[in-house]
Amino acid sequence: MTLRVAIKPTKNNGRNSRGFTLIEILIVMGLIAFIILMGVRKLQNPNTTLKQAVKQIATMSRELHVRSKLSGVTFRLAFEMNGKKSADRVWVEASTQKITFPSEKELKEKRDRRSDPEKDKSLFSIDKRIGSHGVRELPSNLKIRRIEYAQLENAVSGGMGYVHYLPEGVVEEAAIHIATEDDALKWTIAIHPLTGRVDLVNGDVPLKEFKEQ
8 A cells, every 4th residue: 555645835925935035135235235325425525524634633632732741741733824825734843841832922923934943943843643644734625714812812814823732731722713715614623721621613613702611
């Protein structure tokens, strides 16, 4: 007697039990393509590059305050404001000599480039340890509009400007105003004198408003 067993095929409704359906694969591929596209757009957005450049200046200021106290070295953040002639530049300088905050007259001499360059070089030299590229050139459409100082009546709006960091932990109280060339985007970096705290805010905010907070 022969025993026969009938095996019925199972229904999988179009699904392969060992993998994904074609629709599921297409959905996943679509999601991956969307994420990549968003990432590329973010990297290509010029505003992202500009904001990053502004944040780097704020980060350099925080680092200079800490490094000055730890090393006993006076630092200053140097800003070269070239207007429409060429790109603005930023770099760090250091001095082992005792330095006091410059007067308005001294700042004017430096700004107009009439001071003795050899004398100034003997006090400060470029320090490449912070902002590792030495002299940093800002994006061409990003401009340092002016630098306000608490101890000076007038802001510096051209030529050279400096913010000093002393080993005693004191920082020159200042507000650095940065904007795109068409003034569509504006930022203010405010530096507090005793704590070295740095506030980075959107918009052109006067220094006196930070002092009132």
